[in-house]
Amino acid sequence: MKVPLLDLHAQYAPVLPAIRQAIDEVLTGHHYIMGPEVKALEDKMSQYLGIKYAIGCASGTDALVLAIKALGIGEGDEVITTPFTFFATASSIWRNHAKPVFVDIDPRTFNLNPDLIEQAITPKTKAIMPVHLFGQPCDMDAIMAIAQKHNLAVIEDNAQGIGSKWDGKMTCSFGDIGTLSFFPSKNLGAMGDAGMCLTNSEDLANKLKQLRVHGENPKYYHKWVGLNSRLDTLQAAILSIKLDYLQGWSEARRKNAEYYYQHLGDVPQIKLPYIHPKAWTIYNQFTLIAEDRQGLMKHLNDKEIGCAVYYPLPLHLQECFALLGGKKGDFPVSEELAEKVLSIPIYSELTTEQLDYVVQTIKQYYKQG
Numbered sequence: 001m002k003v004p005l006l007d008l009h010a011q012y013a014p015v016l017p018a019i020r021q022a023i024d025e026v027l028t029g030h031h032y033i034m035g036p037e038v039k040a041l042e043d044k045m046s047q048y049l050g051i052k053y054a055i056g057c058a059s060g061t062d063a064l065v066l067a068i069k070a071l072g073i074g075e076g077d078e079v080i081t082t083p084f085t086f087f088a089t090a091s092s093i094w095r096n097h098a099k100p101v102f103v104d105i106d107p108r109t110f111n112l113n114p115d116l117i118e119q120a121i122t123p124k125t126k127a128i129m130p131v132h133l134f135g136q137p138c139d140m141d142a143i144m145a146i147a148q149k150h151n152l153a154v155i156e157d158n159a160q161g162i163g164s165k166w167d168g169k170m171t172c173s174f175g176d177i178g179t180l181s182f183f184p185s186k187n188l189g190a191m192g193d194a195g196m197c198l199t200n201s202e203d204l205a206n207k208l209k210q211l212r213v214h215g216e217n218p219k220y221y222h223k224w225v226g227l228n229s230r231l232d233t234l235q236a237a238i239l240s241i242k243l244d245y246l247q248g249w250s251e252a253r254r255k256n257a258e259y260y261y262q263h264l265g266d267v268p269q270i271k272l273p274y275i276h277p278k279a280w281t282i283y284n285q286f287t288l289i290a291e292d293r294q295g296l297m298k299h300l301n302d303k304e305i306g307c308a309v310y311y312p313l314p315l316h317l318q319e320c321f322a323l324l325g326g327k328k329g330d331f332p333v334s335e336e337l338a339e340k341v342l343s344i345p346i347y348s349e350l351t352t353e354q355l356d357y358v359v360q361t362i363k364q365y366y367k368q369g
Contacts (some may be wrong), residue, residue, distance in 0.1 A: 003354045005306030006185055011249075011351035015241060015278040021235040035233035036342060041240045042196075047090040048163075048243065049170045051178070051198045053205035056231025057212045060159045060181020063093035063195035064129075066229060067155045067177040070197075070207040073126045079155075080120050081129040082112045082328075084334040085312040089131055090315045100324070102316050104331040108216070110134060110341075111285070113277050113333075114142035118150075126155040132161035132171050134310070134343075135187070135284035140166045140174040146369040147175075155179065160284035162188050163250050175207070182239055187253070187282055188246050252348030253283040256355060260344075263306050263359045269366045283308055286346035291366075293342050297364040300344070305358055308335050308343050322361040338358060 012019070024038060042054040057063050066366065073079060075097045075291065081089055081103040090301055103120050106113045112130045130138040140156075147154045154175030158164075162180055164171045172178025182194035193274055197208050210217045215226030261272055266299040271289040275281050290296050300307045314334040316326030 001354065001357045002304040003306060003350070003358055005308055005343070005345050008168060008184065008189075009350055011347065013215060015245060018241045019238050022241050023234060023252075026234050026237050032233050034230055035236070037233050037237040037240060038231050039152040041231070041236040042244070044182075044240055044243055047196075048152070050174055050248075051170070051173050051199060052200045053198065053202070053208075055197045055199075055205060055212065056206040057195045057197065057208075057227075058229040058231065058361060060093060060179060060183060060195040061088040061148040062212075062227060063094055063179035063181070063197050063227040064155070064157060066086060066208055066211050066227065067179055067197055068092055068096045068098065069211050069224070070204050071153050071155070071176060073153070076124060077126040078124040079129050080125060080126045081157075082133075082313065082334070084110060084132050084337065085131045085133060085157070086159065086365055087177070087306070087310065087315065087318070088159070089129065090321065093129070098126070099124070100315070100321070102326070102331060103315075104333045105337070105338065107333045108117070109136055109138075109276055109279075111138040112135065113147065114139050117143070117146050117234075120144075120160065121150055121152075125150070127150060127155055127176075129155045130175075131159075134273070134281075134287050135161045135164050136273070136281040137164050137166035137171050137279045139159060139276065139278075140169075140171075141278075144174055153177075159183075160186065161282060162186070163246055164282045165280040167259060168280075173200070176201065177204060181324055182235070187284055188239065188242055190235040190239050192232070192235055193241065194231055196291050196329070198235070218250050219333055231251045241313065249348040250282040253346050254281070256346050256350050257283050258284055259355045260346075260359065263356070264362060267363060267366055270362070283346050285343040287341050287342045287343045289337065290342045291340075293340050296362065296365055297342055300361060303361045305361055306345055309341060310343055311337075311341075314338055317325075327330060337348060 159181035211226035215224035
């Protein structure tokens with residue numbers, strides 16, 4: 001039996017007719033750049049998340065770059081974030097000529113450890129950038145309290161967590177700006193690159209809108225050097241259709257996760273994801289901490305079960321950030337987990353037969369071992 005890590009064929013089957021119609025409407029109108037579908041999606045997303053302003057852009061990475069620019073963070077400034085995340089989290093800081101300052105993660109949640117943040121704050125610190133990794137929200141109570149105490153901005157990197165909640169409140173709604181990625185593999189994915197910034201600040205919303213169009217306002221007049229980072233009209237139309245299905249997809253992922261908890265909980269060689277009691281996760285990934293990770297991964301691949309490592313090398317050890325002076329041993333939790341984590345299929349269209357096949361294959365490996 002084949003069980004891919006993600007099955008876009010299964011996801012799109014029920015929604016393609018509506019998507020084709022939405023695409024046809026864009027093709028009929030020929031408003032390919034900042035067409036009415038962009039504003040329609042922004043309004044729809046704003047309502048769904050309960051956040052005043054949604055600003056579409058070209059990618060999740062650009063959303064982070066724009067957020068940092070809008071907050072005026074640049075040369076000589078520092079932004080505290082996690083080394084256990086996708087590259088764009090730190091690269092967006094670097095590209096704005098600021099310095100990413102890493103803080104280790106909580107070994108249970110994989111998220112930024114609030115207990116370690118204050119010791120990393122310096123007079124140059126301007127913001128904290130928590131990442132709601134794998135769809136589980138960070139401890140936003142603790143992070144916001146620290147930010148308010150030290151007068152720091154907060155940028156929520158929510159590329160993997162759309163629709164997740166902390167203590168009943170939507171992620172992206174705590175900080176000054178939240179960002180989303182609509183990369184095709186995300187819970188809400190486009191048919192290409194797309195991203196979005198969210199904020200409750202009218203001033204920041206206006207800055208973000210201007211910065212995504214070269215910093216232009218009015219036409220041909222530029223207060224800032226911005227980006228060419230507009231959300232494509234076709235992608236907006238596609239995402240607007242798919243947004244109607246997001247809640248159901250998230251619930252299905254949670255149901256699939258529950259199956260794993262029920263049937264893999266007795267395997268001592270693996271730890272299942274810990275979910276904080278205040279967190280409502282949407283399981284962008286279902287990530288195990290596994291003994292003999294490489295052996296298990298090979299076994300799963302041999303049995304045609306998709307799996308992946310998110311992420312094999314923490315950011316402080318990446319060659320491009322060597323100037324930051326990071327070395328092995330600086331962030332031991334991130335480094336240890338990078339050698340043990342393995343994500344298995346969790347997408348909403350998984351059948352019970354597929355879930356059972358994954359479970360039995362994992363159990364078989366460790367029984368043989």
